[in-house]
Amino acid sequence: ANIPFSLNVGELLREAWDRYQLPLALTEVHMACTREEQLRWFYETYQTCMKLKKEGVDFRALTAWSYFGSFDWNSLLCVKNNDYESGVFDIRSGKPRATALAGMIKSINQGQPYKNNLLDVPGWWRRSDRLIYKPENEILCVPNSVAENTEPAVPILIVGATGSLGSAFAKICHKRGIIYYLSERGQLDIASDVSVRKTLEAIKPWAVINAAGFARIDEAEVSTETCYRENTTGPVLLAEISKSMGIKFVTFSTDQVFNGEKRKPYSVNDQTHPLNFYGLSKKIAEEQIGNMNPESLIIRSSCFFNPWHQNDRLGMILRSGLNSDRQIFLPSDIIMSPAYIPDIVNTVLDLLIDGESGIWHLSNQEETTLCDFARLALEMAGLNENIVSAVPSSKLDYAALRPSYSVLESSGGITLPLLNHALTNFVHEFYKEPSFQVMNQSTL
Structure with missing residues (x-):
């Protein structure tokens, strides 16, 4: 029956x-559960x-x-x-x-x-x-x-459809039952007043999450205009117009706003002194957005890793692990605090729903070098960690200076899961990805 x-x-x-x-x-x-489900349940x-x-x-x-x-x-x-x-x-x-x-x-x-x-x-x-x-x-x-409202639900606007962060926001919003609109570069020019206003007036979101930006640290040293446009001009304009329309705004910054001279985790109250142009573009954006739209939520984080994105750096290292002949050289003297994107996205959505503002630091609690981080991921994935060789950063011909220490102290008591837990989840999700399945079959 x-x-x-x-x-x-x-x-x-x-x-x-x-x-x-x-x-x-x-x-x-x-x-x-997540914040919106707590609200719905009560x-x-x-x-x-x-x-x-x-x-x-x-x-x-x-x-x-x-x-x-x-x-x-x-x-x-x-x-x-x-x-x-x-x-x-x-x-x-x-x-x-x-x-x-x-x-x-x-x-x-x-x-x-x-x-x-x-x-x-x-x-x-x-x-x-x-x-x-x-x-x-x-x-x-x-x-x-x-659930009886027949009117279309008001969405979140996610800027940055093709990027690792933007696509993760879309995936997790879908899972959490949060209506969203994912804009692509051709649909919205964040540095154009006309384009931004037209998009916001058409979509009428209750929040804008800027997950776009110029993230190539070395290339930023030579492509300064493009970097500044995408990391400073665009986010500042988005924040300004969002404020004028009563829309909440979220954007992302970086650990690269610090110079690395401090040898313990940086708090949100520490002075910023970027060593590279990428960090400078983020620092200026932070200052201008904070002054002009203090209700904005600005998230500083470091070294994202995302199992769902084809171009994720850690994912590419794991793919290389299936062919142990390929040697990878990573710095042994750059210490940072990695951030698992699914943990970041879920926490940011909760903070947004809570109405939080200002600068927040989010990371997976532990510090490590890029080299040790990659080796640990390979080991946990059951792959050959010896394909990663440790070298001084001075031997890697980086165009941009990088802080030797940029560990972030999480804000407001927010603690993301430990790095081992995050890497366990990363490996589990990575092995489920279709791109890995196809690649793994080709090596058999």
Whole structure:
């Protein structure tokens, strides 16, 4: 028999009321997940309870759990991994930081209407993409009022369709049920006032994420005009027009704004002294955007690695690992803090939804050299790490100077997973990529 299933908490509460006729309350209304799903879960429950109350059910209370989050609750405190699960407030910095849930609950308590574009999409528990194997005659639960909006959902505009960062934002937004529009270079010229205004007026996004930019550090030394246009002029213009239209803005900077003279992780309060033109272009963009649109969110990070992008540097090294005859020379004297793009993207989306602003540092907590980083990845992938040889950076004919130490101290208590954990995920995702499967078959 085909048995319809339902995830409608209202039906369960109604059953309880009809049977016992006693006052009802829902406590610990919380979901361990991404921020927008936390919002959707709590708001759906709130709307359901208010509907029952209007129908005569004696509903007394609705509470969130937990107000200040919890540590290691994912193992019921059986394993001490210091895994933090954010609640209404995030306390990892030592001072409670209000998340988007705090704003929602405050509005509800004050009897004010709450509007958030992310509520226009149903939660994952109401989306068919939650199922790996769908029943042949699946009967989906009836959408609640959160999902009944027939108007097109307001998107995030992601600038930089072909880049590693932009494509990762698109992939993860899709997974999280966040509506987005991914613009390509031919569609939007970020350094053109006319092009930017035309695009924003047409798409009407609630946020702009600038994931584009000139990232070739050595080439920037000779292509200074192009680098400045893509890393400074364009982002500043995007930030300015976004502000004028009431649109949130996110952009990315780099560890290259520092000179490396400090021998402990750089904080957001440390002075910037770039050694190369790429870093200078980012430094100027930071300053101009911060002065002109202080509500912007600026993310500093370092040495991205992304398993989903064909041109990812670490991915190309792993592909070389299938042919151990090819030797790769990497510097042994440049120390940095790598950043796994999926971790970065998920964290940035949460910060954006929380309404955070200013400069934030994000990295996977550990410092390493480029050489050791590549060797560790090869070893974890079961490949020959000896194809990587350590050399001084002075032997690599870099056109641009690089800081010898550019480790970033994560901001606001935000801690991304440890590097080993990130690399484990990278290798797992890398081996699933179609490009690897084709390449691996060709070597058999």
